[in-house]
Amino acid sequence: MRRWLICLQKNKIHSFSSILWISGVLLLSVGVISLCLGTVSLSFSELLSIPPIVRFVRFPRMIAAIFAGAGLAGAGVIIQTLLGNHLAGPNIIGVNSGAGLMTLIAGLLFPLFPAAQPLAAFVGALIAVNAVFLLSKRAGTGKTTIILSGVILNSLFNAISEGLCTFFPDINLSYAAFRVGGLSAVQPYVLYPAVLLIIISLLIVLFKADTLELLSLGDESAFTLGVSVKSYRLLFLICAAAMTGAAVSFAGLIGFLGLIVPHAARLLVGDEIKKLFPLSLLWGALLMLVCDTVARTAFSPFELSVGILLSVIGAPIFIHMLLKRKER
Numbered sequence: 001m002r003r004w005l006i007c008l009q010k011n012k013i014h015s016f017s018s019i020l021w022i023s024g025v026l027l028l029s030v031g032v033i034s035l036c037l038g039t040v041s042l043s044f045s046e047l048l049s050i051p052p053i054v055r056f057v058r059f060p061r062m063i064a065a066i067f068a069g070a071g072l073a074g075a076g077v078i079i080q081t082l083l084g085n086h087l088a089g090p091n092i093i094g095v096n097s098g099a100g101l102m103t104l105i106a107g108l109l110f111p112l113f114p115a116a117q118p119l120a121a122f123v124g125a126l127i128a129v130n131a132v133f134l135l136s137k138r139a140g141t142g143k144t145t146i147i148l149s150g151v152i153l154n155s156l157f158n159a160i161s162e163g164l165c166t167f168f169p170d171i172n173l174s175y176a177a178f179r180v181g182g183l184s185a186v187q188p189y190v191l192y193p194a195v196l197l198i199i200i201s202l203l204i205v206l207f208k209a210d211t212l213e214l215l216s217l218g219d220e221s222a223f224t225l226g227v228s229v230k231s232y233r234l235l236f237l238i239c240a241a242a243m244t245g246a247a248v249s250f251a252g253l254i255g256f257l258g259l260i261v262p263h264a265a266r267l268l269v270g271d272e273i274k275k276l277f278p279l280s281l282l283w284g285a286l287l288m289l290v291c292d293t294v295a296r297t298a299f300s301p302f303e304l305s306v307g308i309l310l311s312v313i314g315a316p317i318f319i320h321m322l323l324k325r326k327e328r
Contacts, residue, residue, distance in 0.1 A: 016275050019268065023282040027066070030286060034062050034293040039300060063195065064186045065292040065306075066285040068251040069261075071198040071243035073284025076258030077277050078205065078240040079129065081216045082233060083136070085146050086266070087321065089259025090125075090244045093150025096255070097157035098128025099241075099248040104161055104175060108168060114187060118194040121245035128153055129237050129244075181252035181307025183292055194246035201239040201246075205277060212236055213273040254288075254307050256314020261287060263321060 035058050036042045047054060076089050083093075090096050102124025103117050110116050135149035165175050205212065211232050214222045219229050247254065261284040262276065269275040288306070291313070295304040 027286045030289050037297045061183050064183045065289040067195045067198050068247040069284035069288025070281040071247040072258040073261040073280040075240040075243040076262045077280050078236050083146050091255040093132045094154035095125050095128045095244045096253050097154050099125040099245040100253050101157045101161050115189050118246050118249040121249040122242050125245035126241035178252040180305045181254040182305040190250045194249050197242050197246040201242040205239050209273045255311050260314050260317045
C-alpha cells in the first residue's frame with residue numbers, strides 16, 4: 001500500500017480532485033462488476049434490462065456494501081479525530097459492539113418491527129462512544145487509556161450479548177451470523193432507513209468539516225478560536241454513532257474497516273479533514289464493495305462472510321500500525 005502511495009506521489013498526482021475522481025470511477029466500475037457477477041453471471045447488455053435478480057438481490061446488496069463501508073470509514077475518521085488517536089476505530093473501542101447489543105435487544109423486544117433496529121443500533125453506538133470518551137477523560141487522556149477503555153467496554157457489551165443469547169437461544173443462530181458481519185440477508189425495510197441516517201450524518205460532517213478540523217487541535221485551542229467545544233463534540237459524536245449504528249444494523253459487526261481506511265487515506269492526503277473525510281468515504285465504500293464481491297463469488301457455490309475477509313485483511317494491517325507506532 002505504502003509503495004503504491006509513494007508511486008502516486010512521484011508521478012505528481014497531487015490534485016485532490018483527481019484523486020476523488022479516480023476513486024469515484026473505481027467505485028462505479030466495481031459497482032457495475034458486482035451487479036454482473038454471481039451464481040448467474042450477466043453481460044452488460046443483460047444488466048441494462050434490470051432483471052429481477054439485479055433489482056431485488058444484487059442492487060440492494062451493492063447499496064448496502066457502499067453505505068456500510070462509507071459509514072464505518074467516516075465514523076472512524078470522526079472518532080480518531082475527536083479522541084486524538086489513530087488506533088481508535090469503531091470496532092476497537094467498542095462502538096460496533098454497543099450498536100450490536102442494542103440491535104439484539106431491539107430484536108428481542110420488537111421482533112415484528114425490524115425497521116426499529118437502525119435506531120436501536122444508533123442509540124447503542126452513541127452510548128458506547130460517549131462512555132469511551134468519559135472513561136478516558138476520567139482516567140487520563142493518554143492514547144493508551146482510550147484504547148484500554150474501549151477494550152473494556154467492548155468486552156462488557158459482548159459479554160451481555162452472549163448472555164442474552166444464552167437465555168434466549170432462539171436468536172443465537174441469527175446473532176452468530178450478525179456477529180461475524182455480512183450482507184447476505186439484507187432486508188430493504190432495514191437497509192433504506194439506515195442508509196438515510198448515514199446520508200444525513202455524512203452531509204452534516206461534510207458541511208462542518210472546518211469545525212471538526214479545529215476540534216482536532218484540542219479543546220483549549222478550539223475554544224480560543226471560537227468553537228463551542230461541548231456542543232460540536234456532541235454533534236460529531238452523534239454523527240459517528242449514527243453512521244456506525246446504521247451500518248451495524250444491516251451489515252453486522254464488521255471489523256477493522258473503520259480503522260484501516262482512514263489510516264490509508266491519511267498516508268495520501270494527510271490529516272486535513274476536508275480531504276481525509278470524503279476520501280475515506282469513497283475508499284471505505286470501495287473496499288467494502290470489493291470484499292463483498294470477492295466473498296460471494298470467489299468460493300462459489302459457497303459464500304464467505306465479508307466480515308471474515310475484512311478481518312483477515314485488517315488484522316495484519318493493525319499489527320503493522322502498532323509496530324510502526326512503537327518504532328516512532
